[in-house]
Amino acid sequence: MAQAHHLDRIDRILLWDVTVIGGGIAGLCAAIAARRGGAAVRLLEAAPRALRGGNARHGRNFRLTHETPLDYVPDRYTADELRAELRSVTGDDTDRALTELLIERAHSITGWLVAHGVHLQLPGTGVMPYSRRTAFPLGGGKAMINALYATADRLGIAISYDSEARSLLRSEGGGWTVSVRSAGADDQIRTRSVVVCAGGAGADPAWLRENFGSAAEGWMVRGTPYADGRLLDLLIAAGGCPIGDAATCHAVPVDARGPQFDGGIVTRITSIPLGLVVDRCGARIDVAGAGVLPTHYAKWGPRIAACPGQIAYLVLDARSLARAAPSALAPITAPTISELAVALQLDPAALQASIDHFNAAPANAAHAIAVPPFAAYPMRPGLTFVHFGIKVDATMRVVRADGSRHDDLFAAGMIMAANVLRRGYLAGLGITLSAVFGQIAGEEAARHVRG
Ligand SMILES: Cc1cc2nc3c(=O)[nH]c(=O)nc-3n(C[C@H](O)[C@H](O)[C@H](O)COP(=O)(O)OP(=O)(O)OC[C@H]3O[C@@H](n4cnc5c(N)ncnc54)[C@H](O)[C@@H]3O)c2cc1C
Structure with missing residues (x-):
C-alpha cells in the first residue's frame, strides 16, 4: 500500500531533487523513472487516495507497436502503421520530432509498464475484443494505476494525496518553490526540478465557458474534476508557450x-x-x-x-x-x-x-x-480532452515563447499532448502518450539533477 506523506514532516527539511505534480499515468511514470535515475522524488496528487490516478482509472486499453505477436497482443502493428494512422488524424500540424519519439517508445512502453508491476490481459482469455493495436491492462485502468502506485511506494517515492499544487515560483539560488494546499493548510516544497503532469485543462467550467462559449454549460466532463488547468496557467505564467487550440476538443x-x-x-x-x-x-x-x-x-x-x-x-x-x-x-x-x-x-x-x-x-x-x-x-x-497545452522539447522541458527552454521545468502527459495531437485522436493513444512522455520527463529530470 502506498503511504501518504504529511507535508510538514518531511518537506520543511528537505530539498527534493524532483517534484512531480499530478499522480495520473504520466506523473507515475515520471516519478518512477526519476527515482530509478537516482533522484529523491516527491509526488503531489490533488485527489484523495480513492480517486488517485487521474483519467487512466477509466482507461481500457493503450496502443503499442510490435513486429511479431506478443503474449498480450496478437499479430503485428508496425511503427509505419502507427505513423500513417497518426498522420491521418493530425495531418502535418504536429511536432515531428515528438511524434517520432512517441512512435519509437510505443514499442517499449509495454515492457516498461510490465516491469513496474502492471499486469496485462492475455488475448482470448477475457471479455475484451480482438485488438492488434492495443493491450488491455488486467483489471482495467484502475488496476494499472494501483500497481504503479505500489511500485512508486516500494521505490521510496514520497507521495501525498489531497495535495494540490497552487503556485510555482523560482527559488532564490535556483530550483523551484511549490506552494501546496493540503488538508486545508498551505505549505511549501523546495525542489531542484519540477515535472508537471497535471492533465489537460478541461475540468474547469469557467475555463470551458471562456473558450467554448455558454454552450459549454450543457457539457459533461468524462474525467477527473482535479485536472482543472491551474498548472497550465502557472506554466504559461512562468513563460511557457501555449500550443494547440483551446477551442477544439x-x-x-x-x-x-x-x-x-x-x-x-x-x-x-x-x-x-x-x-x-x-x-x-x-x-x-x-x-x-x-x-x-x-x-x-x-x-x-x-x-x-x-x-x-x-x-x-x-x-x-x-x-x-x-x-x-x-x-x-x-x-x-x-x-x-x-x-x-x-x-x-x-x-x-x-x-x-x-x-x-x-x-x-x-x-x-x-x-x-x-x-x-x-x-x-x-x-x-x-468532454474527453482539449487540444491545448504547453509546448515542450524532446526532453519534455517547457519551451518559452521566445524558443528558449527552462532547464529544470518539465511537463508530460495530456498537459503537453497538443504538441503531437492538435486535432483528432486514435483510440488508446492517450495512455501511451502520457506514459511515454512521463517516462522521458522523469529520466531527463533525474539527469538534470545529477548534473
Ligand atoms: C473517460 C475516459 C476514458 C479514457 N479511456 C482511455 C483508454 O481506454 N485508453 C487511452 O489510451 N486513453 C484513455 N483516456 C485518456 C487517458 O486516460 C489520458 O490521456 C491519460 O490518463 C492522461 O494522463 P495524465 O497523467 O497526463 O493526466 P490525468 O489523467 O488528467 O492526471 C492528472 C493528475 O494530476 C492531478 N492534478 C491536477 N491538478 C493538480 C494540482 N494542482 N496539484 C496536484 N495534482 C494535480 C489530478 O488529480 C490527476 O490525478 C480516457 C480518458 C477519459 C476521460
Missing part, C-alpha cells in the same frame, strides 16, 4: 443523467447506429459520415454540442434495444411513442414525424422503430 455522447464529472467510460452511449437521434424539438439529427465504427462516437459529441440546449435523444425500439450494449443507466421506456415523448418532454407529433421519416429508410445498422416497448437515452456531449 474530443467529445463523445454520454448519458445526460450521469454525473457532471468523472462518469468515465460507463456513461458513454454507444448504440447510436441502432436507432434514431432527435433534438429537443423532436427533429431528426444526423452526422455526415458517422457509421458503426467506435471512432465515430467522436463525431457525435460535437454534433450534440451544437444542438439547442446541448441535448439530444437516442430512440430505439425493443428489437434494437436487445442488440444494444448494456448501459450503466437503464433507458427510459414507454409502451407507445407518444408516452415516450411525454417522458422525454418532447412534442409527441414531432417525434412521431421523425420516426415515420426514419422508418422509411433506417440508417446504418438500424431497424425501423416499430416494436414496443420503445426506449430512449438522453445524451449530452462528454
